[in-house]
Amino acid sequence: MPSKEALHAVTLWVAATHLQHVSQHAPRLAVVGPAKRCGKSRLLDVITETVHKPVITVNASTAAIFRSVTANPPTLLVDEADTLFGSPKMAEKNEDLRGLLNAGHQRNRPALRIAGPEHQPVSFPTFAMAALAGIGDLPDTIMDRAVVVRMRRRAPGERVATFRSRRDIPHLHLLRDRLAAWAGEVAELAVEREPQMPVEDRAADTWEPLVVVADLAGGPWPGLARSACAAMSAFEAGQDEEGGLRIRILADIRTAFASLGDPEALATTRLLGILKEDAEAPWAEYGTSGLTPRGLQLLLRDYGITSANIRFPDGIQAKGFARNKFLDAWARYCPTQAPAPPGD
Template sequence: MTDPTPPVTTTIEDGAALLDEIERHHRRFNIFPSEHAYVAVTLWDAHTHLMDCFETTPRLAFLSPEPESGKTRALEIVQTLTPNPLVTNDISASALFRSISGSDDGLPTILWDEVDTVFGPKAAGNEDLRGLINSGYRRTGGVTRSVREGDNHKVVKFPVYAALALAGLGDLPDTIMGRSVVIRMRRRAPNEEAESFRQRIHEPEGHVLRDRLAAWADTIREKVEGAWPEMPEGVTDRPADVWEPLLAVADAAGGHWPKRARAACVHLVKTARADDSGSLGIRLLTDLRTIFDGAERMLSSTLVEQLNGLDDAPWADLDGRAFTTRALSQMLGGYVTAAGKPIRPRNIKTGPRVVLKGYYAEDLTDAWLRYCPPVPQESATAATAATAATAQVRTLFPVAGEVAVAATDPAPATETATDLTTVG
């Protein structure tokens, strides 16, 4: 007798083709700034279905300098593709904590719009929220709370690991930016067209893709868990942690995705480094390296004058006033020389009986090496030539280094008695 029940056939999802469809879904409604952005966001969507496989979860940050740049729409499309979305634009630290640690439906995907109202320049510090976001980046992270049990209390560490996408104006705190894949959104140009998103119509279409992503994720879970994807050259430390889950997903999908993922990784990491001027101290070190430009030593007064004269720099209006030699000394004092001593101004002889305060390049070299971005090749060549020229001057005129600071910083003819005792 023939069995009337037809055999069950299982169709194995083509991961690369599925990711292509996810990308097309984004392209219908989102105008991202580059091809690399589409790749990164698509991989981020997929990684939210595999959270238990990774040690870290990169934050996805849609940021722009102006409103109406498509950030909210980006979150709306991400919402249709990710598991257990929690949409908010105003949440307290305790509510966020309970939403993650107390969820019975699996880890939420937190989609946080208008985050600039929380971390922007006019907002308070919100250190509790920032700490939660940073702790939730790593699977082993958590927050510690005192919990009452009867008449006693005990200390309990609660997990707060969860995927998080944010959208806002300006930038985020450095500690969050360093854990994020940053997409710099722009207003749509007249020649850029996107389909209008209608929730009742298009959300179910996104949910079909979401369910297919979830099913595919189950088939690659063993392959992805514990994977060590090969990183592009130069991507190490925190950027490698950020991109590891996304590259693991791309490798599991195959096709053109591993290559596209690594190209996106290199581009977005490089862009983030270019955008990141680091702390104010790193900006100071970098600007000083540019000003020295191969000189051996320069006066504090000259350095400050040139710092205040930089157009694209904060020094001329730092906290409402110009930068001073004392401020220069205080900021550099937090860094050390190659010998491990704090960087301090030293005496520089500029004439037979004139000694002023200034800095030697040899004292700054170690800090430049450790903290500043690499010197562009053309700048490095120019600096080498400048150093060679200075050496020639000192060979021909041994006293030139004493009379003119590094041959590039002649002492003003009208130095006052106050300048002789300058400490910064």
């Protein structure tokens, strides 16, 4: 495993599959790596033998997968997911499968399909946990609903224990059966749990079933679960290059205003100069010649922030940005203090 946090996350995810029937959300597990031979398929092999009601989707039609999801949710297992979503043509061909994986993250999101000799609309349940393994990132809508484990190839000198089906699968089945028995004992308690989370919004929805398992298990698990959640969620937030830059520009503009004593407005040229002076920031090398006024406008467009003609105290009128236009975006997307992680 690439880290102790990833190991803890996968362990909790496997246990959570046995409590799907009482969970509000069904997190995906995205096992991705940059190339072949990173251990993705092997990890999926181990997961297959320990989760609740595994359904292996290799060579299965989307219609068959739809019909495999019942009131007692299975655990969907998708290997070589890059062959399904890795190109625009394949992604378009498998759009129904992606729709199933997106909708199935939350309970009570059925899919309507025309079925039967009468060609009547039929409602199919979609709620089921799913593990997907593949080269490269999966579609954004799946990654956003997933606990992401980024595998890496073994380095020279690193040793990994071999996996032998005849020897290891019986032990994995014993573990699976123990997890199932434990889940049966705590299911009613799990229904009532609304744990405090170190993250918010969809990340909290995705990680909540794992944290519930950890809280019910007790011991060191509540702390381990929240540490893994915080660390892995923060890492993934930085992987979205476009979205990450849009958050970064807000934070850096706030720093630029603060460095000058928070004036009411800054000229666009002055703001760009400050942004590109920071050697640790990406703005001096953004695009082909550094961040431009046009590029800045595009980064801020989704926040509804635009430049305007402003008359500055020295009497000069120029294009610039008023500080009060950023206040709402700063509060929503980059608050000055993140919520403190709750105790165990």
